[in-house]
Amino acid sequence: MTSIGISTLRRLANIINEAIDDIERVYAAADTPLSSLDAPFNPADPAEALLQNPIVEGATLNIMAAASQLSATVASPAASALNAAQAYHISACLRAASEMNVVEVLREAGPAGLHAREIAAPSKTDPLLLARILRLLAIHNIFREVTPNVFTNNRISSVLDKGKPSKVLFENRNERLTGTSGFAALVEFSADHNMKGVAMLADIMLHPKEGELGFNRAYRTTGSLWDWLHRPENVYQMQRFDIGSCSHTFRGFNWSELPTGGVLVDVGGGIGHISLAIAQKNPGLRVVVQDLEDTIKDSKIVSRSLYKPPVNKTGNLNIQYWKENLPSHVESGMVDFQVHDFYTPQPVPNAAVFMLRYIMHDWSDELVVKILRHLRDAAQPTTKLVVVDKIVVSAARVPDSKKEAIPGAARPSAPAPLLPNWGVGKAEVYYYDLTASTRLCTH
Template identity: 35%
Template sequence: MLTSSDLPALLRIITNGITAIESSCTQRGIRYPSLDDSLTPESLAIQESLAEEALPVIAAAHQVMATLMSSRSFHQKIIYGSQQSVAIGVAEAGHVAEILREAGPKPTALSPRKLSHYLRFLTTLHVFKEISPDVFANNRRSAVLDTGKSVKEILADPDAKYDGAPGAAAITGTNSDEFLKGAGHTVDTLLDPATSHSQESADSPLQRAFGKKMDLFAWYELPGNELRLRRFGHAMRGVQLKASILGGFDWAALLQGSVVVDVGGGFGGLDLELAKDHKHLQYICQDRPQVAEQANKMWRDQGNQDVISGVVKFQPHDFFGPQPVKNAAVFYMRYILHDWSDAHCIEILTQLRASATPDTKLVVIDALLQNNCLSDGKWKHIPGGEAEVAPAPLLPNFGIAKSDEAYVDILVMTVTNTQERTLDEVNTLLEATGWKLERVHRFPPPSLPQVVAIPV
């Protein structure tokens, strides 16, 4: 007996979801932004406000593609996925978004004929649009590459291209350079008996690619990597999302003058974002001496008043050593633990626990991997402990719609030889270092969750 395919159910999910989105927009007197609209704070806000409604629609649409595409075609889209990174990297390196914004022919080091092929490929992914043969324009997707600077300004000082820019261009450049080079050595690294079972960052595919044996951050500080380090700092600042920072944890409830320590905070983008709304707090951004010095100088040169006034301070510190701040109300870590093995994470968390007061909170922002099967309910007693499960016949973890954490999981295996973790795995680290899981704040993607812990 033939059984019904999943297609009708997927169609209902798509139809119901789009109807809900359109209805919400109508009630609010707004229009959902199209791909041809400009990328503005207003269009971003509309999209973010409807992110939860969009999740099942995105998941269902991709499942329809997986169902209807031929196996050969679907397979090719996967194996040639690296070409997407290459093409968008070419567009970023050629300053294409800025050139198109200025709406006229501008000098570029790239071959116009070759560039047109890369751009046409990107238009098939809805990045840029071809308005006539070999004539391209920005759209909402390509506009994220725009630093907002003039082409003349970029060409006059290429090293400063990413300074003060939103960050998407920086992460694109980083990915198409060192990250992509590392990815090309992943299979060799995994098959080599000397590195296949290693948990050390020195044995990452990226280190193999560049012929080095050190952790990622020491590598960034090598002579010749100055621009890469500068770009990486801007890239990490660019991937921060307000929901992951301003949402969830109740910053307003902290007492006047409470100290917030951003452990491994890089260029301090998180602290500067928090300081906009919470001037009653004192922020200490800790990182390696070279990073802390560069960040402090950059923000002072740009006239940032929170840095100049001392609301935000930069402190050189190695988080594997004793934590110098003994009165922290909050120790905050964003994208830190996923860069280190369990053994190294235990070192980091142990140092923080040793300096914590009985009232100190630990807030960790990292991806939480969700199994692609139904939950056993183990964490239902913890607020936010159980992730939302998608309705059937969707993949339980929403598949492509919530795949950011899965992509980052593979990325960190490439660049630091580590992994993202499930809540079980994070809790194991907390229990081993004297911390107790209190709650999890979850947000619609692409924002990552906050794990909040307290001293035992």
């Protein structure tokens, strides 16, 4: 058949086939089988390192974009719209599974899996409801239903593993997220706090109130997210947020070019997990982590915390985190934690780099200018500014002539008929953007 619809389907299918050829070639050359969706994720498996191979990365993006566009093209539009309207079920179920430590219970059960009755027993929750929750996730390829009502981990569910014995997680609920990779914390925070804020989007747009954000409406509060997180009663949320932020990493700036002894100032750095990752690879860099008082002086948080004070009695989550992950920097005084409000003059006069990671998206342009002015006032001619944030690209194809409006800002486009920005292949950027809109501060 030659109708345009069929030819588009074929073109999408060809993109998928070519991407599979590329992936298979790379894995065959490395003599490594591709990881299975049915097996738990193993970061030490050489197959995982190949995901960073640029050919595999490009092919993966094409498959994600093409597969979603292919099903959107053929599926009933009403069914697609209704499924999209109910996608909140995935968030809610994922959070429930993480909060009930299902992944860890299943890890201990092994590949045969466990009946929902036994999965629900340690949390004393309803086994029938839990089975329905896990089944909804299984149809989205998160967990696997081995036989009716018997579930096991798979590649996707296993990344939520907090890495502790389930008994320990159930015994001390308030400390279940401390000392973890932070990924479960990020998932829980996203599927709880962020979801509730984003759920208010239409309400806020249609019935706006001066200065009110989505998260304000959801939590019936005023002020910024940071004011709210720093309230004594929200300490669990704040620590979950801080721990969750630790699961990100990034590439792109050549830190090794900085002089030995150069000072990296992590402005609004949380507990400094990113500067820690940078210092691990560049131990000659001095680090100053700046944030608001409660984030920096965790002794206050700990004393009123739902968490017990850390065993080492430092009373400080930052130092504890650094002591566990880069003790040499703490012992040699190469890391400093500084209470600093980035709306006040920057106190470090000799920075090699000011880093703003995931800061600018939370504030209006006017306020971002204020933050940047303070950094510029303190900068030396050699000081660099590193901004790490996500760029939201239009879903429309932009003519090449318009791409160079900002020098160096041209970005690659996906091949037609894919959406030029790779559609859901890049969904994470668009999710992040709208989450920020529910807490974007203009005052």
